[in-house]
Amino acid sequence: MTGRTTDRKGKSKELKSLTNELQNEIAAFTLPNSLPCSEIDFPVAPRRKPRANWDEILEESEEKFQEVENYENSKKGRQPLSPFLNTECNYLKETVFVHLQPALEETLYKAQIWEALKQQKCFFNGIDHIAQLLWNNNPRHPQRKEHNLHIFNMPWVRELLKTNPRAYYPKSWLWPEDYAATVIQKTVRQYFVQREDEVQEMRNFWRKLEVERSIPEIQGNPLLSKKFAASQN
Structure with missing residues (x-):
């Protein structure tokens, strides 16, 4: 019995000494005036996962396809066209x-x-x-x-x-804008009308008739008529 009591007394003394040391350390501890930012753990807001942007995906895919096409075209090289395809x-x-x-x-x-x-x-x-x-x-x-x-x-x-x-x-200095616009419109319309097949045929007819009237020998001379027909073609 005496041995057990001595053990308990020794343990209680050790506990008292440890508590006294902790109290002394706590009393001697003082907070610093400022702490560096690296030692402070700030709260971090949770980040949302970035959602996929469909426009960006399409642009990236088009760029990749364009790179592939450019590479293929550079490898192929340009082949000269045959004369009948020019x-x-x-x-x-x-x-x-x-x-x-x-x-x-x-x-x-x-x-x-x-x-x-x-x-x-x-x-x-x-x-x-x-x-x-x-x-x-x-x-x-x-x-x-x-x-x-x-x-x-x-x-x-x-x-x-x-x-x-x-x-x-x-004439650009003399004509007013309204008259110049009228002349330009008239010229453009005249061009599109005269390029039609029916109008071209009629103009060629009157041109040939005028030549035949100015050169009466063309009707009796087949060489002149052939030469005139070849020049018109």
Whole structure:
């Protein structure tokens, strides 16, 4: 019995000493004036899972398909068309528009600078500028780029103006807008009417009749009639 009582007394003394040490440590502990943000656990709001945007998915798929098509086209290469497949559209696209489109773009840029689309009386002439660009940038005559002549300094223009001089004032300066619009509409309608097959046939008939009246020998001379028929075709 005496041994058990001594053990209990020893344990109680140890507990008292531990409690005293904890109380002393708690009394000596003081909070710091400030804590770094890295040591503070702020509450984090739960994030929602991003939903799939159908437009973005379509755009990404189209971009991927376009990349695949571009890669396939680059591998295939362009094959030259056979002569019987070369149409007028291909000729215009590959031969004419290659040089005409840059000239039109530069002409529009110059027209904006001169404000030709806002002012009726403007020194800038778009048709003259297009002719000047096409003549100077002709790929068959690369030496013309070195001189880059103005249209009125070109030899063929000077010769043409000697025989057919221009009016002092262009019609765009003299005509009012209403009358100019009427003339443009009339010309466009005339073109679309004259290109019809029936109208073309009638015009050819009157043209041949006029030639026969002016040259009476054509009726009795088969060679002249054949030559005239070949020239009309």
